[in-house]
Structures are given as structure tokens and as C-alpha cells.
Amino acid sequence: MPKKKSNFRQDAKSIIVQVKEPDELLSFLFKVMPNRSRNSVKSILGRGQVMIDDTIEKQFNYKLKPGQTVTILKNKAAIxxxxxxxxxxxxxxxxxxxxxxxxxxxxxxxxxxxxxxxxxxxxxxxxxxxxxxxxxxxxxxxxxxxxxxxxxxxxxxxxxxxxNWKTMVKERTYVALVEGKVSKKEGYITSWLRETKTHVMYSSQTPNDGLLAKTRYKFIQGNADFSLLEVNLETGRKNQIRVHMQDLGHPVVGDKKYGSKERNAIGRLGLHAKLLAMHHPTTNKLMTFEADVPASFIKKSK
The missing domain is CATH 3.30.2350.10 (Pseudouridine synthase)
Incomplete structure (x- = not known):
């Protein structure tokens, strides 16, 4: 007599299967994912990517019962x-x-x-x-x-x-929406940063008068009111980009602490950490992570 088929749904994040007959979890997963190797299926289970009725389950011999729902997350981060x-x-x-x-x-x-x-x-x-x-x-x-x-x-x-931050991190890229039209298409800002008693950072051009800060920027697009810049950090000092944009004469939108005098046109600070490229601390593999530029930054700078 042929076995009854399980109800099966799949989307971008998960596979969802309704249990139709008693089974052990690992055996059930092998049937649901026939195109994966046995080791791959075991790894998915061991990493906590399998849920039984919304509860994470890692036991290979967990006894499934008819009516239960098994969710297999394609990415552990979805849990x-x-x-x-x-x-x-x-x-x-x-x-x-x-x-x-x-x-x-x-x-x-x-x-x-x-x-x-x-x-x-x-x-x-x-x-x-x-x-x-x-x-x-x-x-x-x-x-x-x-x-x-x-x-x-x-x-x-x-x-x-x-x-090992300086050697492991290969790139840190931000985007900054700043006030006014930046005329220079790219630039390099260096200064020594100091902090006041009220925790406000400021630049000094006196060598060694504070912590050395280095920032590169490149103009992406802009209009008479706003400019969108790509900003790369060579050092990672507190409030570095915000202070250096103030030094440039084009403070970050919404940054009253560091020179903004205009109405905040986007309802937030115009600074976004777009990209981080780094060597993995265990495998040493070079990995790049990106986060899309906020739509309001692009819209205001067109």
C-alpha cells in the first residue's frame, strides 16, 4: 500500500510540511529533502533550523505524530x-x-x-x-x-x-546625506579628534592633539540642497564622519550636534553603514555584507 503524501509548502525562507503518519524526525527530513546529502540534512537539524509546531527541535530520533507541522528554515537567521x-x-x-x-x-x-x-x-x-x-x-x-x-x-x-580590527576589516563604507551641494567630487579629510566634557567631538589640526582620524569621501549624486556621499573610514573614531562632514562645511542631514542648521528633511540622521568587508575570525574567508541605502537618501539627493 503506498504511503500517504505529506502536505508540502515552500517559500523563500522555509519548507513547511504537515506530518501525515508517525515517523522519526531525521528519517522524515531525508524524505522531505531527497536532493540533499545525508550530512547536509543532519547539519540543518543540528544547527537548529528545524521547528516542530514553532519549537526548535534538534533530536534526530524525535517521534513525529500525525498532525504536527515541521518547518525547515533555509536560513538559520530566519528563526x-x-x-x-x-x-x-x-x-x-x-x-x-x-x-x-x-x-x-x-x-x-x-x-x-x-x-x-x-x-x-x-x-x-x-x-x-x-x-x-x-x-x-x-x-x-x-x-x-x-x-x-x-x-x-x-x-x-x-x-x-x-x-585585529585593522587587518581583518578590509572595507567599511557608509553613505551620508549631507546639506548643500558638495562641489569637490572626492576628497580626503584628516584631523586629530578630541572630546569635550559634554561628550562632543571636535577636530584639531595640531599633530597628535587627540586621536588621528582619516576619512575618504566620493560624491554620488546631489542637487542644490543635498548631496549623497560614499564615505570610507580608514580609522574608526567616535562620531568621525559627523565631525568630518561638519569640517567639510556640509553637515550630515539632521545632525544638530555637529553643525546642521536646516530643517530635517528625512526625519532621521542622514548616515548609514552600507558595507562591511572582513576576514572571518575562524575560517579567514573574506566576507562582504551590505545593507541597502535608505530610499529617502536617494530621493532627496536626486
Whole structure:
């Protein structure tokens, strides 16, 4: 007598199958994914990409019952992402996690806000799979800056990334929507950055009077009111791009702290971390992560 077929649905993120008869989970997965190798299927199960009725299950011999729903996530980052607010996971493996952070979300806690941060949400996210899991912040983005952020999954990986940042990170590219028409198509800004007692950064041209900061920029498009620039960091100082755009005479849109005097035309800070290219801390493979330029930046600079 032929076996009954399982109900089967597939989309860009997952395969969803309704269980029709008793089976062990691994055996069931082999049948559902006949084109994958046995090791590949085992890896998917072991990485926590399989859910039974919305609960992650890793046991190969889990006893399936008729009526249960098995969801196979094509990307581990899709697990429970619906619970994340203000960020999207772009990549995840056993060592690192890369996100696209929205403007308005804090990277880490402050005295006033402890929970609605990228770090707090991601800590809860990884603990759903294992209560012992942790997340470590490698670098920060300002609250009102959007784009690529990198996190480590162990303290050892965090230290390796931070201690070797200059050699492991090959490119950090931002886009900045700035006020006015930038006449020079590309430029190079260097200064020494210092911080006031009120935590405002400022430039000094006196050698060694602060931390050396180097920024390259390239004009993408613009009009009489706004310019869209591609900005590459050679150093990663606090508020570096914002200070250097102020030095250029074209402050970042919405940046009252660093020289903006115009009405904020986009309702946010005009700064976005577009690209991060880096060598993986374990495999040494060169990896590139990108986050699309906000539509408002493009629209205002046309």
C-alpha cells in the first residue's frame, strides 16, 4: 500500500510540511529533502533550523505524530526574527552574527534605556536555542545611524576581532546625506579628534592633539540642497564622519550636534553603514555584507 503524501509548502525562507503518519524526525527530513546529502540534512537539524509546531527541535530520533507541522528554515537567521524590532539578521554562524540596524535603535544599553537595544534583543534571540548562548558587541553604531553591525558569539571571537580590527576589516563604507551641494567630487579629510566634557567631538589640526582620524569621501549624486556621499573610514573614531562632514562645511542631514542648521528633511540622521568587508575570525574567508541605502537618501539627493 503506498504511503500517504505529506502536505508540502515552500517559500523563500522555509519548507513547511504537515506530518501525515508517525515517523522519526531525521528519517522524515531525508524524505522531505531527497536532493540533499545525508550530512547536509543532519547539519540543518543540528544547527537548529528545524521547528516542530514553532519549537526548535534538534533530536534526530524525535517521534513525529500525525498532525504536527515541521518547518525547515533555509536560513538559520530566519528563526524567530519576527520578534526582533528595529533590526534584521543578515548572516549568522557559530562565531559571528551580522545585522542591519534601523535608525533609532540603540546598539547597547544606556542609563535611560536597558532593554530596547540591539544587544539585548540578540541576547534573547540566541538564548532561545540554548540558555547558555551569549552575544558580544564588537563595534557600535550611533543610535540614529542605520546599517551593518557585527557581533561575536564568544568572548574569544570578540577579542580576536577587536585586537585585529585593522587587518581583518578590509572595507567599511557608509553613505551620508549631507546639506548643500558638495562641489569637490572626492576628497580626503584628516584631523586629530578630541572630546569635550559634554561628550562632543571636535577636530584639531595640531599633530597628535587627540586621536588621528582619516576619512575618504566620493560624491554620488546631489542637487542644490543635498548631496549623497560614499564615505570610507580608514580609522574608526567616535562620531568621525559627523565631525568630518561638519569640517567639510556640509553637515550630515539632521545632525544638530555637529553643525546642521536646516530643517530635517528625512526625519532621521542622514548616515548609514552600507558595507562591511572582513576576514572571518575562524575560517579567514573574506566576507562582504551590505545593507541597502535608505530610499529617502536617494530621493532627496536626486
Amino acid at each position: 524567530k526574527q519576527d520578534a526582533l524590532i528595529g533590526l534584521q539578521i543578515l548572516y549568522e554562524d557559530d562565531d559571528i552574527l551580522v545585522i542591519n540596524k534601523e535608525a533609532g535603535l540603540l546598539s547597547i544599553a544606556t542609563e535611560k534605556e536597558k532593554r530596547h537595544t540591539a544587544l539585548h534583543q540578540l541576547m534573547k534571540y540566541v538564548k532561545r536555542e540554548n540558555p547558555d548562548n551569549r552575544i558580544f558587541i564588537v563595534h557600535r553604531l550611533d543610535k540614529d545611524t542605520s546599517g551593518i553591525m557585527l557581533f561575536a558569539k564568544s568572548n574569544d571571537v570578540k577579542r580576536k576581532l577587536q585586537d
